[in-house]
Amino acid sequence: MSWRSDEALEQARDFDGLLITPGPDLTYFTGLKPPVTERLTMLILRHGETPHLIVPRLEKPEGIDAETWSDGDDPYELVARRLGRGRYAISDSAWAMHLLELQRPGLTFTSMTKALPMLRAVKDADEVERLAAAGVAADKTFDAVKELRFGGRTEKDVAADLARLLQENGHEQVDFTIVAAGPNGANPHHEAGDRVIAHGDMVVLDFGGLKNGYGSDTTRTVHVGRPTGEEQEVHDIVRLAQQAASDAVRPGVECQEIDRVARQVIVDAGYGEFFIHRTGHGIGLETHEPPYLVRGETQPLVPGMCFSIEPGIYLPGRFGVRIEDIVTVTPDGGRRLNNTERTIVTVV
Numbered sequence: 001m002s003w004r005s006d007e008a009l010e011q012a013r014d015f016d017g018l019l020i021t022p023g024p025d026l027t028y029f030t031g032l033k034p035p036v037t038e039r040l041t042m043l044i045l046r047h048g049e050t051p052h053l054i055v056p057r058l059e060k061p062e063g064i065d066a067e068t069w070s071d072g073d074d075p076y077e078l079v080a081r082r083l084g085r086g087r088y089a090i091s092d093s094a095w096a097m098h099l100l101e102l103q104r105p106g107l108t109f110t111s112m113t114k115a116l117p118m119l120r121a122v123k124d125a126d127e128v129e130r131l132a133a134a135g136v137a138a139d140k141t142f143d144a145v146k147e148l149r150f151g152g153r154t155e156k157d158v159a160a161d162l163a164r165l166l167q168e169n170g171h172e173q174v175d176f177t178i179v180a181a182g183p184n185g186a187n188p189h190h191e192a193g194d195r196v197i198a199h200g201d202m203v204v205l206d207f208g209g210l211k212n213g214y215g216s217d218t219t220r221t222v223h224v225g226r227p228t229g230e231e232q233e234v235h236d237i238v239r240l241a242q243q244a245a246s247d248a249v250r251p252g253v254e255c256q257e258i259d260r261v262a263r264q265v266i267v268d269a270g271y272g273e274f275f276i277h278r279t280g281h282g283i284g285l286e287t288h289e290p291p292y293l294v295r296g297e298t299q300p301l302v303p304g305m306c307f308s309i310e311p312g313i314y315l316p317g318r319f320g321v322r323i324e325d326i327v328t329v330t331p332d333g334g335r336r337l338n339n340t341e342r343t344i345v346t347v348v
Helices: 002-011 024-030 075-083 096-101 125-145 155-168 182-186 229-247 255-268
Strands: 017-020 042-046 052-056 067-069 086-090 107-111 173-181 202-211 218-224 280-282 289-293 306-309 312-315 319-322 325-330 333-336 345-347
Touching: 002 017, 002 024, 002 042, 017 024, 024 042, 042 075, 052 075, 067 075, 125 155, 125 202, 125 218, 125 306, 125 325, 155 173, 155 202, 173 182, 182 202, 182 312, 182 319, 202 319, 218 229, 218 319, 229 255, 229 306, 229 312, 229 319, 229 325, 229 333, 255 289, 289 306
Parallel strands: 017 086, 052 067, 086 107, 218 345
Antiparallel strands: 017 042, 042 052, 173 202, 202 218, 280 289, 280 306, 306 325, 312 319, 325 333
16 A cells, blocks of 8 residues: 555645545555445545544454544544645545535645546556456457347347356456447447347447456447448448557557547548547546546556547437447557457347
């Protein structure tokens, strides 16, 4: 825990300290995953001080040095006394009820993402390999699901197959299984429903979860039967945009440049108005975390950053196409953590 605490405080020189609550931040610093409840748990990191963990007495982890409080005590006063006055960054996952109870004259708070947007953005070698293992598991899931029948089944049925296969391939948690057939594919975050998948449908498959605590997130677009010329063309444009953006990854390039490269391919092909979201997001302990590949984000890429590259084209009332890989920045370029085929896959 110590080196990560030291590194975080070095980034937080403009703050008096950091307040870490249950969720990905606390797991990052301590490995702990306590329940998220109305009882306050908080790790306090202050310059020049030993990290201090405050937990409910009935939830104290074995073998961990922590200050406890009991039901009937005021844990907020306990925290406030340690903080005194000052400016603190607090985890985005902190409950409003906890933050409001900590309000005191002379104490101000800023969200962790706003204060330290790159806190967890650069992964160490172990984190990258965990993400790589999650990517391999997601690839195996796609390789298995594409061999199943799609036609005549509902989106929910295929989504259930994806969830089952993710678990069979080592995911302890399934976070999402988007199955968007035909016109539903024009909604990037469509929830799998009762629509029966038909011959001639384009089907967007976007799925992922956690394996060994780190996320997977991949998208492939398949077609039930042979695609039309237009469907093939749109898929090829998205594939070329995804390839161009992946090839542009290297240290020092601004995040927004990866978005620009992908978007330019789609704009030049005449579909710019139908690419309606950013090109990518960071991934790690959470599926969505900094850095974000979006216009206006000038943060340079750094070796160890891991993020999605997922351009798409969405034609309302007709179909959609998205192709997504997780990519990590290496000292001299980028490494894809998803490696299933990106050409259009025909299913039955």
